Amino acid sequence: MISVASSQASAATIPHGTVELVAEDQSITPGRTLYVGLHFQLEKGWHTYWANPGDSGEPLRAAWHLPSGMAAGEMQWPAPKRFGSPTIADFGYDGETTLLVPIHASASLKPEEAAQIGADLGVLICREICVPGKAHVALSLPIKPEAQQPDARTRDLFAAARRSLPRNAPGEWKVAVLDEPDSFILVASLGRAVNHAAFFPLVESQVDNAAPQNIQQAANGFRLTLRKSDQLLKPIKRLKGVLELSANESYVIDAPVGNTRPAKEVR
Amino acid sequence: MRRTFAQISVWILLLATAQVAMSAAKVGQPAPDFSGTASDGKSYHLADYRGKFVVLEWHNNGCPYTRKHYNSGNMQNLQKQWTARGVVWFTVISSAPGKQGYVNANDENTYMSKIGAAPTAALLDPTGSIGHLYDAKTTPQMIVINPQGVIVYDGAIDNRPTSDLKDIQGATNYVTLALEQSLAGKNVDTAATRPYGCSVKYPGTWF
Numbered sequence: 001m002i003s004v005a006s007s008q009a010s011a012a013t014i015p016h017g018t019v020e021l022v023a024e025d026q027s028i029t030p031g032r033t034l035y036v037g038l039h040f041q042l043e044k045g046w047h048t049y050w051a052n053p054g055d056s057g058e059p060l061r062a063a064w065h066l067p068s069g070m071a072a073g074e075m076q077w078p079a080p081k082r083f084g085s086p087t088i089a090d091f092g093y094d095g096e097t098t099l100l101v102p103i104h105a106s107a108s109l110k111p112e113e114a115a116q117i118g119a120d121l122g123v124l125i126c127r128e129i130c131v132p133g134k135a136h137v138a139l140s141l142p143i144k145p146e147a148q149q150p151d152a153r154t155r156d157l158f159a160a161a162r163r164s165l166p167r168n169a170p171g172e173w174k175v176a177v178l179d180e181p182d183s184f185i186l187v188a189s190l191g192r193a194v195n196h197a198a199f200f201p202l203v204e205s206q207v208d209n210a211a212p213q214n215i216q217q218a219a220n221g222f223r224l225t226l227r228k229s230d231q232l233l234k235p236i237k238r239l240k241g242v243l244e245l246s247a248n249e250s251y252v253i254d255a256p257v258g259n260t261r262p263a264k265e266v267r
Numbered sequence: 268m269r270r271t272f273a274q275i276s277v278w279i280l281l282l283a284t285a286q287v288a289m290s291a292a293k294v295g296q297p298a299p300d301f302s303g304t305a306s307d308g309k310s311y312h313l314a315d316y317r318g319k320f321v322v323l324e325w326h327n328n329g330c331p332y333t334r335k336h337y338n339s340g341n342m343q344n345l346q347k348q349w350t351a352r353g354v355v356w357f358t359v360i361s362s363a364p365g366k367q368g369y370v371n372a373n374d375e376n377t378y379m380s381k382i383g384a385a386p387t388a389a390l391l392d393p394t395g396s397i398g399h400l401y402d403a404k405t406t407p408q409m410i411v412i413n414p415q416g417v418i419v420y421d422g423a424i425d426n427r428p429t430s431d432l433k434d435i436q437g438a439t440n441y442v443t444l445a446l447e448q449s450l451a452g453k454n455v456d457t458a459a460t461r462p463y464g465c466s467v468k469y470p471g472t473w474f
Contacts, residue, residue, distance in 0.1 A: 009318055055404040058428060085473055086464045088404055124430070128301060128473035129367045132331050132430045204461040230293050231459040245384035254274050 008209040010133035015125045017042035021117070021137035022098075022157050026148040028070070028141050031107035036117065037098040038062070038137070045127045050080035052202050052241075054209045057090050057130065060099065065138075067115045069106035076100040078164035079242050079250035080200050089209035090126070091200055098161035104143040105143075112194050122164040132149055164267075166242045166250040177239045177257040184239060184257065186224040193217060194245050197224050199253070202240040205231035269364070292401040294421050294458045297413040299400045305388035306375035311357065312319065315324060316455040318414045320354045320446060324386065327406040328378055329370030330465035336407055337382055339432045342424075346385040349446060361398030366468035368406065369393060391462035395469040405464035411445045411455075420445035422460030429463075 011020040017040060024035040038060070040048060049057045064072040077099060080091040103117065110158060125131050134260030142148075150158070169175065174189040183205065197215050201207040211227035239257050244250045279314045280309035292299055298321070309421045313321065324342070327333050340433040346356050360375065362368035370378065375389050392398055401410060401421075410422035425441055466473075 058430070058462060058463070083395065084466065085469065085471055087399065087402070089468065090466065114281060122429070122431075126465075128466070128468065129329065130331060230291075231461060233409065233459050 012137050014040075014121075014123055015131040016046040016127075016134050017125065019116065019121060019123070019135055019137060022154060023117070023139060023141055023155060025149050026141065026150065027144040027146075028105050028109065030069075030105055030109040030143065030145065032105055032147065033073075034103045034141075035158065036101050036103055036248075038101070038119075038121070038157060039096070039098045039157060039161075040093065042052040042125065045094070046107060046125050047083050047090070047092045047094040047127075048097070048123055048125055050090050050092065050159050050200070051075075051077045052091060052200070053124075054082075054090040054092075055084065057092065057126055058124045062101070063120045064101075064103075065116070065118040065120070066103065067109070067112075067117075067143075069109045070115075071104050071119075071208045072105060072169045073102035076102075076165055078161070079166045079228055080202075081246060082198070084210065091209070092126075093204075097164065098157060100158070100161050100165075109143050115143050115195075116140050122229065132152065132156070160261055163248075166252045167252060169243075169251045173203040173251075175253055176257040177255045179257050179259045180229055184226045184228065186226060186239070186253075186255070188224070189219040189223040192221070193219055194222055196244075197222050197247060198244040199226055200225055200242040200244065202242065203236075205229045206236055206239065209243075212228075226237060239254050248266075279460070289397055291399070292418055292421065293420050295417060297416055298410070298418050300398050301400055302385055302392035303357075303392060303397055305357075305370040305390050306370075306379070306411055307359070308314070308372065309346060309387055309388065310392060313342060313412075314354045314416075317416050320449065321376075321412040322349065322354060322356045322442060322446075323401065323403075323410040323412070324356065324358045325406045325462075326358045326364055326389070326406040327402045328370065329367040330379060330406045332464035333368075333406045337384070337436065339365055339435050340383070341435050343383045343385055344443060345365050345440070350385060350387055350440075354446065356386040358384065358386040359397055359403070360389060360455055361392040361395045361403060362468040363395065364393055365407070365468035367465075368468055383446075393466070393470075398467050398469060403462075405462045405469050406467060407464055408462035408463055408467075409442050411442060411449070413449055419449050419455050422457075422462045423464075426460075 020039040022037045083090045121135045178185040208227040208252045214225045215222040241256045243253045413419045425438040429437040
């Protein structure tokens with residue numbers, strides 16, 4: 001097998017898959033943000049984890065090694081999928097997925113032939129059983145005053161990665177959460193009816209991950225009943241997470257939690 | 268006051284809903300009772316240990332998170348330290364036959380003596396009935412029950428949710444904290460956490 005060496009990418013083997021560090025641009029531009037992607041390809045049946053892994057598992061950890069004057073921002077997590085059993089639910093990714101990370105380059109960076117960008121990764125790969133893996137990925141890029149555009153393969157990869165991210169909720173949506181003794185009721189007014197809704201809680205120990213989420217449909221939205229986690233002992237002020245309306249349509253939710261409900265409402 | 272049929276119906280509905288939504292095991296509530304057969308061949312009944320603290324430790328000898336705490340000696344040290352102070356410690360193995368961590372009594376006894384494990388007993392729960400009773404999600408999930416039979420801690424063993432041995436040093440052990448605070452007559456500060464680790468390998472299909 002012939003592999004083509006590229007300064008833009010470096011792949012490493014992990015248990016049951018590979019991870020590749022890919023840079024969107026072919027150079028680092030002082031004063032701009034460079035996006036890099038951690039591109040995972042896993043064998044069928046295996047998965048890694050979302051920021052909130054759910055009942056078991058662990059999210060990816062990355063320790064970045066960057067030239068001075070560069071700093072990694074927060075990882076951008078694609079909308080997760082659910083794995084597990086009727087009583088245990090994990091949240092993560094199977095097959096191919098790319099986690100994006102913005103890397104900020106200071107305006108004072110001096111031109112350089114080959115600046116090294118690397119990361120030590122700690123990743124848990126699971127099917128029913130779990131295998132922890134470690135990998136080092138690195139690539140080198142020149143630091144140049146003007147940006148150098150990505151090739152077609154890289155462009156497609158980053159476009160797909162951005163499509164996999166949960167979108168911002170449209171401004172006209174109204175989403176609130178009712179605080180019931182044993183459950184949260186996510187009340188969503190979207191201006192349209194939906195036939196599927198699944199909520200993935202971003203913060204652990206708030207929602208019972210495995211409990212069925214009962215949807216009550218309405219002409220302009222829905223109500224979704226989320227059982228509280230056994231580990232939740234104190235009230236929460238906001239519920240954050242990802243709302244999935246279809247396989248390719250997920251939204252970021254950050255809604256206030258309250259105990260007020262419309263007067264005279266009978267349910 | 269006479270209640271209308273509608274009101275009564277609402278009450279029945281609420282009760283039914285509460286029943287379904289009620290947790291099997293939750294901090295501040297009575298620990299569900301169970302009997303189990305251990306690898307030593309004896310039967311253990313939780314209710315017999317009223318008056319003592321009881322620790323439940325979900326276990327899977329193939330799970331990297333369980334191995335972190337056994338290969339380092341951390342779990343064995345906790346078992347020895349607390350059973351010496353009168354605490355009853357049950358290791359619970361809820362792996363189904365054919366799944367990771369499933370053991371028969373002989374396997375478990377050999378393993379425990381090799382690794383120096385020192386619980387009061389290792390309960391064999393291949394049907395997952397004790398596991399489901401407590402809605403145990405992971406290995407090693409830890410539960411602490413006080414002498415009144417009330418759950419005072421449910422969750423992770425410590426505050427470092429990784430499988431790295433080097434993370435044990437300097438970690439806050441929630442089981443130790445719960446036992447120390449309870450023994451001192453205090454409320455447990457951190458009474459519930461996400462129980463990190465591997466999923467419990469119950470019978471049934473994983474998807």
